[in-house]
Amino acid sequence: MNGLPRWLVLPAVLGALLVVLPVASLLTRVDVGSLWLLLTAPGARDALWLSLRTSVVATVLCVLLGVPLALLLARASFPGRRLVRALLLLPLVLPPVVGGLALLTLLGRSGLLGGALEVIGVRVPFTTAAVVLAQAFVALPFLVLTLDGALRSHDTAHEDVAATLGARPTRVLRRVTLPALAPALVSGTVLAFARALGEFGATITFAGALQGVTQTLPLEIYLQRSSDPDAAVALSLVLVVVALAIIVAAYGPWPPPVPEPGAPSPAAATGRTYAEVGTYRTSRPARGADAGGTASDGPTGVAGDAGVAAGGRSRPPASLRVHVRVPERGVDVAFEVSPGEVVAILGPNGAGKSTLLQAVAGLGSHGGDATVAVGDRMLTGPGVPTLPPRDRRVGWLGQRALLLRHLSVADNVAFGPVSRGMRRAAARSLARSLLADVGAAHLAVRRPHELSGGQAQRVAIARALATDPDVLLVDEPFAALDVGAAQHARLLLQSAHRAAPRTTLLVTHDLLDVAQLADRVIVLEHGRVAEDGPAAEVLTRPRSSFGGRFAGVNLLVGRVAEAAGNGSTDALGAGPGRTADIAEASNVVLTTALGDVHGTSDDLLDLGAEAVALFEPRAVSVHREPPGGSPRNAFSVVLTGIEPHGPLLRVWATAGRAPGGHSAEVSGTGASGVAGAVGAAVPEHIAADLTPAAVAELGAAPGERLWFVVKAAEVTVLLR
Numbered sequence: 001m002n003g004l005p006r007w008l009v010l011p012a013v014l015g016a017l018l019v020v021l022p023v024a025s026l027l028t029r030v031d032v033g034s035l036w037l038l039l040t041a042p043g044a045r046d047a048l049w050l051s052l053r054t055s056v057v058a059t060v061l062c063v064l065l066g067v068p069l070a071l072l073l074a075r076a077s078f079p080g081r082r083l084v085r086a087l088l089l090l091p092l093v094l095p096p097v098v099g100g101l102a103l104l105t106l107l108g109r110s111g112l113l114g115g116a117l118e119v120i121g122v123r124v125p126f127t128t129a130a131v132v133l134a135q136a137f138v139a140l141p142f143l144v145l146t147l148d149g150a151l152r153s154h155d156t157a158h159e160d161v162a163a164t165l166g167a168r169p170t171r172v173l174r175r176v177t178l179p180a181l182a183p184a185l186v187s188g189t190v191l192a193f194a195r196a197l198g199e200f201g202a203t204i205t206f207a208g209a210l211q212g213v214t215q216t217l218p219l220e221i222y223l224q225r226s227s228d229p230d231a232a233v234a235l236s237l238v239l240v241v242v243a244l245a246i247i248v249a250a251y252g253p254w255p256p257p258v259p260e261p262g263a264p265s266p267a268a269a270t271g272r273t274y275a276e277v278g279t280y281r282t283s284r285p286a287r288g289a290d291a292g293g294t295a296s297d298g299p300t301g302v303a304g305d306a307g308v309a310a311g312g313r314s315r316p317p318a319s320l321r322v323h324v325r326v327p328e329r330g331v332d333v334a335f336e337v338s339p340g341e342v343v344a345i346l347g348p349n350g351a352g353k354s355t356l357l358q359a360v361a362g363l364g365s366h367g368g369d370a371t372v373a374v375g376d377r378m379l380t381g382p383g384v385p386t387l388p389p390r391d392r393r394v395g396w397l398g399q400r401a402l403l404l405r406h407l408s409v410a411d412n413v414a415f416g417p418v419s420r421g422m423r424r425a426a427a428r429s430l431a432r433s434l435l436a437d438v439g440a441a442h443l444a445v446r447r448p449h450e451l452s453g454g455q456a457q458r459v460a461i462a463r464a465l466a467t468d469p470d471v472l473l474v475d476e477p478f479a480a481l482d483v484g485a486a487q488h489a490r491l492l493l494q495s496a497h498r499a500a501p502r503t504t505l506l507v508t509h510d511l512l513d514v515a516q517l518a519d520r521v522i523v524l525e526h527g528r529v530a531e532d533g534p535a536a537e538v539l540t541r542p543r544s545s546f547g548g549r550f551a552g553v554n555l556l557v558g559r560v561a562e563a564a565g566n567g568s569t570d571a572l573g574a575g576p577g578r579t580a581d582i583a584e585a586s587n588v589v590l591t592t593a594l595g596d597v598h599g600t601s602d603d604l605l606d607l608g609a610e611a612v613a614l615f616e617p618r619a620v621s622v623h624r625e626p627p628g629g630s631p632r633n634a635f636s637v638v639l640t641g642i643e644p645h646g647p648l649l650r651v652w653a654t655a656g657r658a659p660g661g662h663s664a665e666v667s668g669t670g671a672s673g674v675a676g677a678v679g680a681a682v683p684e685h686i687a688a689d690l691t692p693a694a695v696a697e698l699g700a701a702p703g704e705r706l707w708f709v710v711k712a713a714e715v716t717v718l719l720r
């Protein structure tokens with residue numbers, strides 16, 4: 001019973017019997033011997049034939065009118081949309097006879113439109129056309145509501161990608177939206193047909209019962225009921241059989257839809273620090289070398305640089321200028337990217353990364369204003385018409401591969417070039433070449449559901465490059481892949497970029513992406529640029545809270561309180577705006593939320609200036625009692641968590657209050673280390689890496705107050 005109470009069985013069985021028993025008893029009344037005779041009687045034949053013809057025409061009408069209606073209701077925003085949706089429910093709840101009366105008041109001889117139609121010699125009521133209209137009136141909501149539900153439960157990600165590939169709206173509708181809607185369209189159409197076939201009340205009111213003209217099967221059954229009950233039962237059997245066939249067609253035991261390859265999985269975080277990433281950097285294959293396949297990717301390797309030539313640039317790389325302002329999301333970001341530069345966009349959740357990418361691609365409706373220029377081409381901005389995504393030449397590669405499931409792999413890659421006007425044969429040949437470049441030539445004839453996540457993402461890379469975009473937007477492209485497949489795809493992107501540099505914005509939470517792909521890093525915090533610098537600089541000497549957490553170093557933000565040069569112990573005295581009168585200060589004191597922090601610096605420091613103190617977690621020792629002697633940096637902290645970190649344990653603490661007072665702030669640190677820790681930026685969080693034995697000896701639990709100690713020589717102070 002799957003945990004359900006047993007008493008449910010009785011009402012459930014009674015409910016099923018309420019529907020099944022009457023139909024079953026109808027079957028027992030059928031006189032099989034005279035069935036054929038009854039069904040082929042002229043009245044019955046005419047009624048059946050009329051019902052089938054009018055139901056088919058009414059269903060076609062429903063599809064032609066209902067599909068656009070459902071699309072607009074689900075995807076467009078216009079005044080009164082909710083009202084229209086509610087009104088469409090009316091035929092479902094109104095007695096059909098009321099529907100028939102409503103049609104009469106509109107199209108009858110003295111109706112709103114009927115009078116005018118009479119004048120031009122068109123009479124609708126009591127004709128076969130009236131039967132069709134009555135059937136369509138009651139059947140349309142079934143189709144619209146089925147499609148509307150399906151549309152609203154689908155996101156528009158596939159349509160968005162198709163638009164960035166250059167497809168015009170009608171092509172997106174025809175090649176992306178409608179194929180994705182096909183199952184719902186079939187269900188809705190079948191339901192509409194069934195409803196039209198069984199329609200009675202509206203038909204008899206609006207069309208009457210003229211044999212061969214308006215007397216459909218339900219009407220014939222009703223009329224035969226008094227004169228020839230056996231014929232009525234036999235005809236009812238026909239309707240039951242047709243209805244059963246329809247139900248099987250619509251809801252039969254068809255296989256469930258296959259999940260999209262590369263659907264997000266929780267295995268996103270890497271938990272590696274920059275130092276660890278260095279191993280990857282040194283071990284990566286040389287330019288053009290084969291990186292080898294992974295178990296999940298099949299036997300193919302990564303093509304070398306030369307191999308990506310087919311995806312090479314037909315134009316030189318272009319610069320990118322961006323200013324995105326979305327006040328309602330608290331986003332105001334501006335920067336420029338040099339031609340061919342790869343800029344990693346980092347930041348905690350909600351920092352504005354997706355809003356930024358959407359604005360550059362022209363997707364979504366964020367309601368803000370944006371200025372985006374690629375080279376000399378203004379994509380959007382004050383005083384210039386906003387280019388739609390299809391005309392921007394801005395490619396998109398996201399976490400999900402978003403391949404079109406009804407197309408083969410080769411046709412997926414050819415989709416963009418064909419959308420941009422390339423002849424089909426040429427596009428196919430380009431697709432084959434690009435698939436070979438990404439080691440997926442052998443997958444060309446497969447459907448997306450026959451691919452692994454890694455294979456699907458490789459195809460998505462080929463598809464994104466096929467249109468040769470001026471700017472590539474890459475949004476956590478490897479986050480849903482396992483480590484091997486992610487590295488494989490990462491190398492592919494790197495290889496393609498080396499062969500044909502392309503201006504790229506790369507949103508990521510993964511250190512490996514930054515280390516391997518990015519020239520420069522922009523850190524967003526609270527919708528603003530918090531840090532912008534060369535990738536190596538941000539990863540080794542971060543200036544922002546998030547940058548520090550991302551790079552796996554402790555970072556405390558503060559103001560310069562003292563700065564003394566070259567070992568001199570003379571404090572120059574605090575005071576905002578007062579400049580140290582030495583070129584380089586080596587010993588520095590920074591006032592931070594954790595207290596004064598002593599460190600060294602090579603920067604020219606102004607007293608009172610904002611600066612950051614950096615130190616590695618492994619440089620921190622942890623004590624239960626205040627340490628003896630006079631260590632320069634001893635911070636009283638509250639333990640917030642312990643997590644594995646390679647062979648060590650990473651102990652996290654914050655400058656919160658111990659239990660009893662307000663609880664300490666808890667960081668967004670995931671169990672997976674740095675990459676997992678990027679969900680939140682709490683500046684005063686610091687970490688210490690200890691051996692498991694040291695942690696056991698310490699015996700501390702989250703919430704306890706401890707002392708974190710770090711030598712001044714281990715602390716580097718940088719200007720912010």
Ligand SMILES: Nc1ncnc2c1ncn2[C@@H]1O[C@H](COP(=O)(O)OP(=O)(O)OP(=O)(O)O)[C@@H](O)[C@H]1O
Nearest residue numbers: 328329330331347348349350351352353354355356
């Ligand atoms: N559709 C929306 N309507 C209103 N506000 C939104 C919408 N989408 C995002 N926001 C808000 O805009 C801000 C920026 O969100 P955005 O999705 O751009 O952040 P993000 O950096 O991409 O975050 P994440 O890493 O979680 O994807 C957040 O405060 C968010 O709550």
